[in-house]
Amino acid sequence: MRKIILSISLLLITFCLTAQEKKIPQKYYDFVAKLDSSINVGDATFWANNSNKKFFLNRMKTNINHPLNDSQEKELTEGVNYLVKMTPKKLITNMGNDGFFENIDLSRNEKGQIRALFRVTFPQGGLNYQDMWLGELNNKVVINDIYVYSLGEEYSKIMSRMFLLQLDKKRTEQFMAFNRAKMLIKKGNLKEGKKAYQQLPTSVQNKKTILFNFLQALMGQDGEEANEMYLEFLTKYTRIYPNDPSLALIQIDYFFLKKEYAKGLANINQLQKKLKGDIYLDFYKAIIHSAKGENELVIKLMQDLISKNKYINMAYSTIIDAYYATKNYKKLLQYLIEFCEINSLNPEDIVTPEEFKDFLASKAWKDYQAKQKQKD
Known part of the structure; x- marks a missing residue:
C-alpha cells in the first residue's frame, strides 16, 4: 500500500512540475495586453522597442544562406532596424480608423514556444492574423518573429527574400x-x-x-x-x-467571388479550427449566407457574434441589413440604436433614404422619432 501511495505521490509531483513548466508567466499576458492597446491607439513604439532585433537578424542570415561582405552585413543590420521601426507603423496606417488589432490567444505550441495570436482587421472587411513568437531578452518579454497568415510564412523568411533581391x-x-x-x-x-x-x-x-x-x-x-x-x-x-498555407485566408475572397459558397463555408470552418475557433470568422460566414439570401442564418450568426463582442461594427451593419431584408423593422431599430450608442452616433445619420426607404416609413421608426421629440 505504501508503494502505491508513494507512486501516486510521485506522479502528482511530476504532474505539478510539468504544469508549472508549461504555465505561461504573467508578464507575457501583461506584454500582450500592452501591445494590443498600444497598436489600437496608434502607438508603434512599444512594438518597436520590444522586438528582438538580434534574434530576427540571425534568422534572416540563416534564411539568406549567402556569404555577406561587411557592406552587406551593415546594410542588413540597418534594414532590420528599419523594419522593426516601420512594421508597426505601416500596420497602424493600413488599419486606419476602422481597423482593430486584437489578441485572441496566448499559448505554447508543440515546440514549447510561447505564441500570441492576433487578429488584424482593416477597412472594408480586410482580415489578417499574426502569430507572434515571444521570448525573453534581459528578463523582458520581446517579439522574436511573426508568422503572417496572409503570406503563409514567417516575417523573417519574407524579408530574407526581399534582401536577396537587393544582392x-x-x-x-x-x-x-x-x-x-x-x-x-x-x-x-x-x-x-x-x-x-x-x-x-x-x-x-x-x-x-x-x-x-x-x-x-x-x-x-x-x-x-x-x-x-x-x-x-x-x-x-x-x-x-x-x-x-496562405490560401486559407485568400480563399475566403476567392470562393465568394466565384460563388462557390459551399467551398467557401468549408474553408472558413477549417480556418476557424486553426485559429482557436475565432468567432470573428462568423462574419464572413454571414456574408456568404447573405449572398445566398439566407437572412435568418445571417441574423443568428451576428446575434451570437455581437453577444460575444459588441464592438465589431460590421456585425451590426450586417444584422441591420438582414433585418431590413426580412422587414423586421423593430429588431432593426434595436440594433441600430445599440450600434449608435456604442459609437456615439445619431441614428438619423445612419439610415439614409436611399438605403432604408421602407424602414423610414415604418411604424417602428416613426414611433421612435416621436419618443425622441418628446424627450427634446
Whole structure:
C-alpha cells in the first residue's frame, strides 16, 4: 500500500512540475495586453522597442544562406532596424480608423514556444492574423518573429527574400519595375498597371510576394473592372500555389467571388479550427449566407457574434441589413440604436433614404422619432 501511495505521490509531483513548466508567466499576458492597446491607439513604439532585433537578424542570415561582405552585413543590420521601426507603423496606417488589432490567444505550441495570436482587421472587411513568437531578452518579454497568415510564412523568411533581391542588380531592377506597376494600380490606372505587370518576366510575375502585393493593391480599388482583375489574380495565385498555407485566408475572397459558397463555408470552418475557433470568422460566414439570401442564418450568426463582442461594427451593419431584408423593422431599430450608442452616433445619420426607404416609413421608426421629440 505504501508503494502505491508513494507512486501516486510521485506522479502528482511530476504532474505539478510539468504544469508549472508549461504555465505561461504573467508578464507575457501583461506584454500582450500592452501591445494590443498600444497598436489600437496608434502607438508603434512599444512594438518597436520590444522586438528582438538580434534574434530576427540571425534568422534572416540563416534564411539568406549567402556569404555577406561587411557592406552587406551593415546594410542588413540597418534594414532590420528599419523594419522593426516601420512594421508597426505601416500596420497602424493600413488599419486606419476602422481597423482593430486584437489578441485572441496566448499559448505554447508543440515546440514549447510561447505564441500570441492576433487578429488584424482593416477597412472594408480586410482580415489578417499574426502569430507572434515571444521570448525573453534581459528578463523582458520581446517579439522574436511573426508568422503572417496572409503570406503563409514567417516575417523573417519574407524579408530574407526581399534582401536577396537587393544582392542581384537585375532582380532589383525587375522589382522596381513591379513597384511602378503596383503604384499605377493604387492610383486607379488599372489597365496601365496590368500592362506594366505583364511586361515583367514570367518568372517574376509568378513570384508569390509579387502576386500578393498586386492583390493587395487591387483590394483598395472599387468598381467592376477592379473586381474582375482581382478575381483574375486570385485565380492565378490559387493555380500557381495550390497548397500554400496562405490560401486559407485568400480563399475566403476567392470562393465568394466565384460563388462557390459551399467551398467557401468549408474553408472558413477549417480556418476557424486553426485559429482557436475565432468567432470573428462568423462574419464572413454571414456574408456568404447573405449572398445566398439566407437572412435568418445571417441574423443568428451576428446575434451570437455581437453577444460575444459588441464592438465589431460590421456585425451590426450586417444584422441591420438582414433585418431590413426580412422587414423586421423593430429588431432593426434595436440594433441600430445599440450600434449608435456604442459609437456615439445619431441614428438619423445612419439610415439614409436611399438605403432604408421602407424602414423610414415604418411604424417602428416613426414611433421612435416621436419618443425622441418628446424627450427634446
